[in-house]
């Protein structure tokens with residue numbers, strides 16, 4: 001195997017190196033605390049995945065040990081779903097409550113005329 005630097009492969013191998021380094025630490029899942037079976041094949045829900053603590057989309061580095069942790073694939077996916085907070089369903093109701101009954105409307109908005 002040649003080990004010459006290849007810019008096109010640099011990111012992939014840096015990531016793979018980090019993946020292997022974290023795997024070698026043998027730590028439990030950072031998200032649920034359960035041990036990870038590092039021998040499971042990639043794609044298995046309980047297999048090992050590298051999880052970014054600060055998402056890359058928020059400026060985190062996917063290549064720094066300080067910003068990654070081991071996690072189960074399924075835990076990582078669950079977390080991924082959670083990071084996009086959705087407004088509660090009650091929001092539209094609050095919106096309608098802000099509007100007073102129609103007869104009070106004119107009195108409360110004296111500056112509406114051009």
Ligand SMILES: [Zn+2]
Pocket residue numbers: 029030031032033034071072075
């Ligand atoms: Zn887990």
